[in-house]
Amino acid sequence: MNRKTFTATIKTDFTALEDIGTAVREFLTAAQVGGEAAYKIELALEEMVTNVIKYGYDVPDDANSVTVTVSLLPDRIVLAIADTGHEFNPLLAAPPDTAGGLDERPIGGVGIHLTRKMTDAMTYSRHNGRNLLSITVKLTP
Amino acid sequence: MHLKVEAQDSRYILLVLSGRLDMAGVREVEIAFAENTSGADRTVLVDMTEVPFVASMGVRMLLSAAKRLHGSGKRVVLINIDAMVMEVLKMSGVESLFDFAADRETALSRLP
Numbered sequence: 001m002n003r004k005t006f007t008a009t010i011k012t013d014f015t016a017l018e019d020i021g022t023a024v025r026e027f028l029t030a031a032q033v034g035g036e037a038a039y040k041i042e043l044a045l046e047e048m049v050t051n052v053i054k055y056g057y058d059v060p061d062d063a064n065s066v067t068v069t070v071s072l073l074p075d076r077i078v079l080a081i082a083d084t085g086h087e088f089n090p091l092l093a094a095p096p097d098t099a100g101g102l103d104e105r106p107i108g109g110v111g112i113h114l115t116r117k118m119t120d121a122m123t124y125s126r127h128n129g130r131n132l133l134s135i136t137v138k139l140t141p
Numbered sequence: 142m143h144l145k146v147e148a149q150d151s152r153y154i155l156l157v158l159s160g161r162l163d164m165a166g167v168r169e170v171e172i173a174f175a176e177n178t179s180g181a182d183r184t185v186l187v188d189m190t191e192v193p194f195v196a197s198m199g200v201r202m203l204l205s206a207a208k209r210l211h212g213s214g215k216r217v218v219l220i221n222i223d224a225m226v227m228e229v230l231k232m233s234g235v236e237s238l239f240d241f242a243a244d245r246e247t248a249l250s251r252l253p
Binding site: 018050096117118 | 165168196228232
């Protein structure tokens, strides 16, 4: 069977992130998506779910969750991430200052910026108390 | 994720990383990485041959060594880095903070 969609809902902890990272890699490998496109999707998943785990919820709770969907289309891959955490639009996050010298360079805070630069499109919306993030990576023939 | 100290003397330390430098991978090696890149001001060589993936947490870990060396005149040299990992460093705006070498011999021949 040639699966075109992967979806899973996980708890907001780093063990769950590691597990879903492995599952998405296996899904992409089975669909014969490798190389740059696979790297970009894996990177976006890692960075954006890390953000939800770190900042999405004030109190750890088993009810906190993130739903990840990866859809394979003929010309692109779409990664959708939905969570019920604090309203957060990554498109409005200020880019880190990478122009300064080494001493001024802040450590961290580059995940969102990096994901936006490495992927082809990112959209955000908020509906019924859920953050809905959609990230597109084009497939080159 | 594994970190191995392959060789060292007063001028350098050669670390070999293997595995994915994502959140999980960084958590496994960051303490050992910090211990081996602190204290002595010597060139840090990191063989990246077996690192197919680096996320921002991995960039942060590698950058921490460059920051510790800053002002000493010594550098962090990343050896045999994957093309997409290089792209991540460029897009993070940090590639100029590292040196790069195609292989260990080249890196060792350039030691200050």
